[in-house]
Amino acid sequence: MVIRIWKKGVTLTLREKRTFMIFTSIYTLLIFLTSLFWESTWNQGLASLQGYLVLIFLFTSLILSLLYAWILVSRKRRDWATLKCIGYTNKNIIAIVSGIILFTTLTGLFIVIELVFHYTAIYSYLYSADIIFEDIPRILIGLVPIIATSFLFIFVQLLSIALIYRKVLKVRPIIALKRVGE
Amino acid sequence: MPIDKDTMIEAIDVNKEYRRAGAIIHALNDVNLSIKSGEFVIIQGPTGCGKSTLLNVLSGLDLPDSGKIIFDGENIARAKEDRLARIRRMKVGFVFQDFNLINTLTAIENVESVLWPTVLRTSEIERRAITALRDVTLLDRKDHFPVQLSGGEKQKCGLARAIIHRPRVILADEPTGNLDPQSEKEIMDLLKKINNDSDTTIVVVTHREKLNSYANKIIKMQNGKVQSVK
Numbered sequence: 001m002v003i004r005i006w007k008k009g010v011t012l013t014l015r016e017k018r019t020f021m022i023f024t025s026i027y028t029l030l031i032f033l034t035s036l037f038w039e040s041t042w043n044q045g046l047a048s049l050q051g052y053l054v055l056i057f058l059f060t061s062l063i064l065s066l067l068y069a070w071i072l073v074s075r076k077r078r079d080w081a082t083l084k085c086i087g088y089t090n091k092n093i094i095a096i097v098s099g100i101i102l103f104t105t106l107t108g109l110f111i112v113i114e115l116v117f118h119y120t121a122i123y124s125y126l127y128s129a130d131i132i133f134e135d136i137p138r139i140l141i142g143l144v145p146i147i148a149t150s151f152l153f154i155f156v157q158l159l160s161i162a163l164i165y166r167k168v169l170k171v172r173p174i175i176a177l178k179r180v181g182e
Numbered sequence: 183m184p185i186d187k188d189t190m191i192e193a194i195d196v197n198k199e200y201r202r203a204g205a206i207i208h209a210l211n212d213v214n215l216s217i218k219s220g221e222f223v224i225i226q227g228p229t230g231c232g233k234s235t236l237l238n239v240l241s242g243l244d245l246p247d248s249g250k251i252i253f254d255g256e257n258i259a260r261a262k263e264d265r266l267a268r269i270r271r272m273k274v275g276f277v278f279q280d281f282n283l284i285n286t287l288t289a290i291e292n293v294e295s296v297l298w299p300t301v302l303r304t305s306e307i308e309r310r311a312i313t314a315l316r317d318v319t320l321l322d323r324k325d326h327f328p329v330q331l332s333g334g335e336k337q338k339c340g341l342a343r344a345i346i347h348r349p350r351v352i353l354a355d356e357p358t359g360n361l362d363p364q365s366e367k368e369i370m371d372l373l374k375k376i377n378n379d380s381d382t383t384i385v386v387v388t389h390r391e392k393l394n395s396y397a398n399k400i401i402k403m404q405n406g407k408v409q410s411v412k
Contacts, residue, residue: 004298005299015287082284085276085282086276086295087274087299087347088299089267089299174243177234177238
């Protein structure tokens with residue numbers, strides 16, 4: 001039942017193309033950058049430039065997820081109120097919202113994995129062909145930083161979903177019975 | 183007070199007031215009424231007489247300040263939100279004046295949405311949605327989005343959504359308020375047909391007296407009170 005509601009959340013996400021593409025692009029960028037700086041943060045600790053950047057990316061992701069959840073709940077208040085009228089509980093609605101947010105993050109993750117393959121291939125080609133410029137640092141992204149970053153991002157998304165739950169509770173089903181514009 | 187087993191909804195000494203611009207408005211004032219299973223009831227009255235508040239309270243969307251609402255044998259006046267949601271999902275169908283369809287879902291998905299949080303199989307949900315859409319003569323539009331439907335078609339879709347889970351009661355708040363006369367007749371005929379075929383209790387809130395011929399009970403309201411029951 002929850003899986004079905006999540007799947008419907010995914011359907012709703014894909015039909016809101018513009019919002020989906022904007023947020024997916026930002027998540028992709030954040031996951032890519034966090035993965036890029038992950039290894040040096042691991043070696044040099046959080047109290048380094050790379051460490052600060054990773055923290056900034058994670059914090060940005062939290063703010064972004066909160067913003068996404070807030071947009072979803074606020075802009076679709078009437079839809080959620082209607083669903084409550086027809087028998088959805090707060091948990092059912094938060095399942096849809098979490099389906100939308102997690103799907104967007106996972107899409108960003110898959111895009112990053114795809115990008116990393118191409119990035120590594122291009123880098124390796126340039127390196128083997130001796131056309132790497134000396135002043136460009138050699139940075140390759142492994143699978144472990146991406147997986148670790150993804151787990152952190154999903155944790156951050158879950159945190160934002162928990163924070164937005166109160167806002168879902170405040171949507172009263174009675175709103176659905178008010179006239180449009182009332 | 184003994185409750186008749188045929189009684190679907192009963193309001194006992196129901197009061198509801200709210201504040202607007204600092205003033206206290208008595209939306210419902212000692213309302214007592216009884217709706218029997220299988221009845222077609224129209225609640226009528228001028229704007230602001232409390233008819234929509236009454237519908238909200240009868241359906242558990244709003245809680246009365248005092249009194250009891252006995253819905254299918256259960257007092258829902260003090261029920262928790264999750265319990266009320268479950269009662270609505272299992273026993274109540276809603277029809278809205280503004281249709282309230284989800285714009286990013288197709289007609290059939292809008293109808294199916296009622297049953298998504300249930301344990302029913304997806305194939306069974308789809309079968310029921312197709313039956314409901316056929317019943318309201320909208321099957322040929324099942325893959326259309328709400329923006330591609332006319333007002334009458336949107337309301338038919340709303341009606342299919344209200345009947346897919348075979349509710350005991352359908353509550354309709356000005357269901358024809360945004361429709362042309364032809365669509366109004368179609369929707370009211372469909373409600374009457376559902377009432378006759380499946381013995382579903384229908385409660386319609388409207389200010390249009392010309393719809394009275396569909397009802398077998400008319401509750402007139404004035405200033406938050408039941409003025410007459412015919």
